[in-house]
Amino acid sequence: MSSDKTFFDFTVKDKTGADLPLSKHKGKVVLVVNTASKCGFTPQYAGLEKLWKTLSEKHPEQFVILGFPCNQFGGQEPGSNDEIQEFCQINYGVTFPILGKVDVNGGSADPVFTWLKSSTPRFFGMVDRIMWNFEKFLVGKDGTVKGRWSSVTKPESLEAEILKELEK
Incomplete structure (x- = not known):
């Protein structure tokens, strides 16, 4: 990817x-x-939705969460795009955008994930790999990656980092 x-x-x-x-x-x-949708971290949808609602209310049109469903980790997202949308709405009331299913690793990885990974070297010693579902990247207003967090990081814990970027 071009820098x-x-x-x-x-x-x-x-x-x-x-x-x-x-x-x-x-x-x-x-x-x-x-x-x-079928991962131990799937309940993070609730935290993401809460974060989305809280920050969107405080900073309208300045913040967005983009969910990218991926089936590369234990086959935990087997559904179609329509089934994924329905699951997110019914089970978690998700209102932030859930996009089309993508690959995040390997030769068929979506180019945006290849770029995101290359923009955050040495994450857990892995430059070119997403480790599991619900890995998170924070992109600033300038379009560069400002942070990357593993699956175990709860979305709510990112509020201060996101606010810091919003206030720039």
């Missing part, structure tokens, strides 16, 4: 499979999370 790229230079697929240019979120603080 002069930012998060906002990528295009991903939305929940319907249509192209979604991430430039749509240019100037916002973005929390990117690879998600799964």
